[in-house]
Amino acid sequence: MAAVAVRRRRSWARFALACLGLCLSTAFAVDRSNFKTCDQSSFCKRQRAIQPGFSPYRALLDSLELGPDALTVHLVNEVTKVVLLLELQGLKGNMTRIRIDELKPLRPRYRVPDVLVADPPTTRLSVSGRDENSVELTVAEGPYKIILTGRPFRLDLLEDRSLVLSVNARGLMVFEHQRLPRNSFSEKVSLTFGSIWDKIKNLFSREERKETAEGNGSPNEEAAEKADQPEENREKDDKDEPGAWEEMFKTHSDSKPFGPTSVGLDFSLPGMEYVYGIPEHAEDLRLKVTEGGEPYRLYNLDVFQYELYNPMALYGSVPVLLAHSIHRDLGIFWLNAAETWVDISSNTAGKTLFGKMLDYLQGGGETPQTDVRWMSESGIIDVFLLLGPTISDVFRQYTSLTGTQALPPLFSLGYHQSRWNYRDEADVFEVDQGFDNHDLPCDVIWLDIEHADGKRYFTWDSSRFPQPLAMLEHLAGKRRKLVTIVDPHIKVDSEYPVHEELRSQGLYVKTRDGSDYEGWCWPGSAGYPDFTNIKMRAWWANMFSFDKYEGSASNLFIWNDMNEPSVFNGPEVTMLKDARHDGGWEHRDIHNIYGFYVHMATAEGLIQRSGGTERPFVLARAFFAGSQRYGAVWTGDNAAEWGHLKISIPMCLSMGLVGLSFCGADIGGFFKNPEPELLMRWYQMGAYQPFYRAHAHMDTGRREPWLLAPEYLGPIRDALRQRYALLPFWYTLFYRAHLDGHPVMRPMWVQYPKDVATFSLDDQFMLGDSLLVHPVAEPGARGVQVYLPGEGEVWYDTQSHQKHHGPQTLYLPVTFSSIPVFQRGGTIIPRWERVRRSSDCMKDDPITLYVALSPQGTAEGELYLDDGHTFNYETQNEFLFRKFTFSGNTLTSSSADPRGHFETPIWIERVVILGAGKPASVLLETEGIPETILTFHHNAETSVLTLRKPEVHVSTDWSIHLR
Numbered sequence: 001m002a003a004v005a006v007r008r009r010r011s012w013a014r015f016a017l018a019c020l021g022l023c024l025s026t027a028f029a030v031d032r033s034n035f036k037t038c039d040q041s042s043f044c045k046r047q048r049a050i051q052p053g054f055s056p057y058r059a060l061l062d063s064l065e066l067g068p069d070a071l072t073v074h075l076v077n078e079v080t081k082v083v084l085l086l087e088l089q090g091l092k093g094n095m096t097r098i099r100i101d102e103l104k105p106l107r108p109r110y111r112v113p114d115v116l117v118a119d120p121p122t123t124r125l126s127v128s129g130r131d132e133n134s135v136e137l138t139v140a141e142g143p144y145k146i147i148l149t150g151r152p153f154r155l156d157l158l159e160d161r162s163l164v165l166s167v168n169a170r171g172l173m174v175f176e177h178q179r180l181p182r183n184s185f186s187e188k189v190s191l192t193f194g195s196i197w198d199k200i201k202n203l204f205s206r207e208e209r210k211e212t213a214e215g216n217g218s219p220n221e222e223a224a225e226k227a228d229q230p231e232e233n234r235e236k237d238d239k240d241e242p243g244a245w246e247e248m249f250k251t252h253s254d255s256k257p258f259g260p261t262s263v264g265l266d267f268s269l270p271g272m273e274y275v276y277g278i279p280e281h282a283e284d285l286r287l288k289v290t291e292g293g294e295p296y297r298l299y300n301l302d303v304f305q306y307e308l309y310n311p312m313a314l315y316g317s318v319p320v321l322l323a324h325s326i327h328r329d330l331g332i333f334w335l336n337a338a339e340t341w342v343d344i345s346s347n348t349a350g351k352t353l354f355g356k357m358l359d360y361l362q363g364g365g366e367t368p369q370t371d372v373r374w375m376s377e378s379g380i381i382d383v384f385l386l387l388g389p390t391i392s393d394v395f396r397q398y399t400s401l402t403g404t405q406a407l408p409p410l411f412s413l414g415y416h417q418s419r420w421n422y423r424d425e426a427d428v429f430e431v432d433q434g435f436d437n438h439d440l441p442c443d444v445i446w447l448d449i450e451h452a453d454g455k456r457y458f459t460w461d462s463s464r465f466p467q468p469l470a471m472l473e474h475l476a477g478k479r480r481k482l483v484t485i486v487d488p489h490i491k492v493d494s495e496y497p498v499h500e501e502l503r504s505q506g507l508y509v510k511t512r513d514g515s516d517y518e519g520w521c522w523p524g525s526a527g528y529p530d531f532t533n534i535k536m537r538a539w540w541a542n543m544f545s546f547d548k549y550e551g552s553a554s555n556l557f558i559w560n561d562m563n564e565p566s567v568f569n570g571p572e573v574t575m576l577k578d579a580r581h582d583g584g585w586e587h588r589d590i591h592n593i594y595g596f597y598v599h600m601a602t603a604e605g606l607i608q609r610s611g612g613t614e615r616p617f618v619l620a621r622a623f624f625a626g627s628q629r630y631g632a633v634w635t636g637d638n639a640a641e642w643g644h645l646k647i648s649i650p651m652c653l654s655m656g657l658v659g660l661s662f663c664g665a666d667i668g669g670f671f672k673n674p675e676p677e678l679l680m681r682w683y684q685m686g687a688y689q690p691f692y693r694a695h696a697h698m699d700t701g702r703r704e705p706w707l708l709a710p711e712y713l714g715p716i717r718d719a720l721r722q723r724y725a726l727l728p729f730w731y732t733l734f735y736r737a738h739l740d741g742h743p744v745m746r747p748m749w750v751q752y753p754k755d756v757a758t759f760s761l762d763d764q765f766m767l768g769d770s771l772l773v774h775p776v777a778e779p780g781a782r783g784v785q786v787y788l789p790g791e792g793e794v795w796y797d798t799q800s801h802q803k804h805h806g807p808q809t810l811y812l813p814v815t816f817s818s819i820p821v822f823q824r825g826g827t828i829i830p831r832w833e834r835v836r837r838s839s840d841c842m843k844d845d846p847i848t849l850y851v852a853l854s855p856q857g858t859a860e861g862e863l864y865l866d867d868g869h870t871f872n873y874e875t876q877n878e879f880l881f882r883k884f885t886f887s888g889n890t891l892t893s894s895s896a897d898p899r900g901h902f903e904t905p906i907w908i909e910r911v912v913i914l915g916a917g918k919p920a921s922v923l924l925e926t927e928g929i930p931e932t933i934l935t936f937h938h939n940a941e942t943s944v945l946t947l948r949k950p951e952v953h954v955s956t957d958w959s960i961h962l963r
């Protein structure tokens with residue numbers, strides 16, 4: 001929930017009513033003045049002022065050393081003479097890692113720990129060519145060559161002879177070396193950034209002059225000379241560089257005891273016009289060019305009433321950018337946890353189609369190119385180049401570094417009912433009963449901050465929730481779960497044992513002078529546990545044991561909100577950058593990874609409380625690269641507006657592209673009251689997004705589905721039932737994501753990488769490679785325009801079973817109950833068609849297979865099953881992974897992973913074949929059992945063939961022949 005919601009809870013409704021339409025749209029806009037622009041963030045401003053083309057960095061090729069795991073070479077800043085160490089690694093699987101740090105830093109710089117799952121295996125680099133100013137390196141495994149250019153420093157990655165990516169080609173590299181504080185400076189090392197920049201420009205202009213005069217020269221010596229001269233106009237330089245040693249934002253001062261330490265680097269991507277990723281932003285799927293505007297910002301923030309289509313930072317950050325063209329895909333993973341800005345420019349941006357055509361006709365058309373520039377406030381340069389060449393490879397490459405999506409417990413893929421707040425136990429019982437009374441499936445009820453005693457997490461408000469264990473038992477009887485909120489701010493209260501222990505053990509984040517940092521949050525004055533400290537995480541994890549967290553039970557799971565961290569009275573509603581963490585690191589260094597550690601410690605706590613056997617479920621609002629290993633994320637405090645409904649698609653798609661598959665948006669919108677139609681459409685949208693939770697602000701009206709008129713309740717019930725029927729499909733997709741990093745919810749272009757028409761599409765998406773979903777997201781919609789891609793592809797409407805040919809834009813008329821979903825011809829989807837109260841009630845139900853035939857009469861699909869809640873799938877191979885194939889009029893079931901074995905009563909109760917002719921007979925063949933004849937029904941109008949009761953066990957091999 002939003003940080004400042006309470007403080008600002010004016011009666012906006014009255015206000016809005018008074019000034020209607022115009023005001024309404026601004027009443028829910030973010031207050032931008034609370035958050036920095038690039039210009040207000042001194043390092044971003046400094047870096048952005050640098051123009052391309054004058055890099056002062058030079059690689060000293062004579063210093064090059066080739067080790068077994070890395071190549072090292074010194075980089076010198078020709079103006080300051082400061083030497084940096086570049087470490088270059090070829091990694092197995094088409095990846096390259098570049099690290100740059102100071103050779104002799106005044107103090108170590110932060111290197112992000114715990115995000116990589118292991119040290120990535122390396123592959124040897126060798127020198128395969130050399131001239132005066134460059135070295136050619138060959139990667140032992142993989143078709144890549146790397147050209148390292150000395151002056152100015154530059155790296156080019158080539159596959160065969162074509163350039164894939166260049167580093168520092170525009171000369172925008174920045175590495176602010178550490179300097180002594182101002183009052184103890186020595187002139188020599190105190191060259192300010194502004195003066196360096198002047199010198200560089202000087203240097204280049206003189207060099208040009210020289211080169212024309214003398215043919216060649218030795219500008220380096222001159223640069224050295226120049227750099228050795230004392231600064232003439234220090235005063236002026238200081239004015240050029242406000243904020244370098246101390247920075248103000250509104251009333252907050254950032255003391256910057258270590259001075260300016262920012263880093264930056266540019267990457268040029270020839271042939272690339274489409275870039276994606278770097279969540280979290282409320283933005284289109286395809287990233288925009290940022291020249292002339294604000295760069296995309298990555299800085300985990302609790303943004304009150306965020307605005308759509310803008311590059312402002314939100315709750316989470318994953319510093320991974322993907323680039324796609326019809327020829328290849330690649331990724332850039334910038335491993336840095338400090339405040340980061342990303343600028344995107346393109347040589348085709350702003351050109352009209354006509355302009356591009358002219359270029360083309362004149363034969364001089366530049367190849368498209370995108371340039372990406374990363375700027376971070378501290379840390380080192382540590383970047384992974386993920387070289388694809390396909391998007392599948394990029395998914396595997398990135399998740400091989402940071403891990404894949406944790407396999408969620410089955411229940412968490414069902415429906416979650418939340419609001420701020422369910423008042424008391426009676427309210428919880430009523431809501432729970434409401435689902436049964438109205439024949440609506442539901443798995444989880446959620447309790448927000450009001451359930452705890454005075455926002456002291458791990459406790460219960462004893463007047464509202466006197467018997468939490470009885471309540472949990474009641475829910476367990478319904479085979480439902482409870483989620484409680486546990487936020488990472490701890491009420492400063494000497495009577496509160498959690499606070500007392502953290503304080504006495506010194507586990508809180510500290511101020512720069514070493515006292516406990518205190519900020520203002522829900523409970524009032526609060527301490528912030530230092531989750532970067534492994535001791536803190538162990539302590540926290542232990543808090544989830546059943547004896548520590550009184551009133552918790554095995555069907556209680558956890559929600560970590562506010563883990564950016566949110567600090568109501570802090571700069572930009574977060575923590576002071578000069579606060580101190582374990583090891584003496586500043587909050588500046590670790591900010592974007594704080595939420596990741598909260599998520600990690602909580603997930604580990606839930607695993608531990610079960611003795612290591614049960615899979616956790618933890619939802620977190622802030623996240624970083626690797627958060628996928630710990631659970632689910634959502635898009636934070638959205639609003640009950642149609643625009644927010646729409647943006648949930650690109651926001652979750654962007655997260656999925658960078659590993660975070662378990663994503664959802666608050667159904668109905670957190671702020672404001674949704675009109676019934678919007679709420680209904682949101683239930684329909686959410687049914688086809690990975691994390692399916694309704695949630696609402698305290699000031700909104702109650703909106704459990706049964707409070708709506710029947711014309712809305714009916715479609716909501718249908719949407720929920722569609723979700724539950726598809727649970728085996730969802731579960732299988734999550735297993736795939738867990739296995740090889742392929743997102744559950746995918747942009748259209750991932751499936752159709754050569755179809756340019758899909759590259760910017762984000763009003764529809766794919767689930768796996770099988771379902772195309774185009775939810776209705778407009779009020780009063782009569783129809784939707786669905787793009788059905790694929791030359792020679794066929795698509796079956798999952799409602800009518802009508803077949804459509806791709807590629808085409810189909811106008812599909814819709815009613816309230818329509819959710820346009822199409823199954824791709826060539827796929828097989830498993831379903832549980834007997835929808836019950838919760839997923840736990842359905843987990844042993846028989847399966848129906850939907851076989852959608854391709855024009856060639858083929859199809860394939862898979863089904864993953866296990867007990868739905870333990871790690872036995874991993875530790876004991878207790879799972880079934882089945883593969884279904886249809887070809888030559890035969891459907892076969894075989895094992896996709898022979899290691900798996902799992903006792904289950906599940907059988908196949910029906911097979912529905914879409915696009916089938918009428919057979920004369922249908923025979924079932926199971927190993928060791930005589931052939932049996934199956935009854936069937938063929939609908940000639942829809943070409944749907946239904947095979948009744950094959951009654952084969954899901955774990956056996958069988959085949960069904962259509963004769």
Ligand SMILES: *[C@@H]1O[C@H](CO)[C@@H](O)[C@H](O)[C@H]1NC(C)=O
Pocket residue numbers: 093094142143159388389393
């Ligand atoms: C590496 O790249 C080559 C050529 O582009 C490709 O054939 C190969 O499949 C890639 N390997 C991996 C593991 O991505």
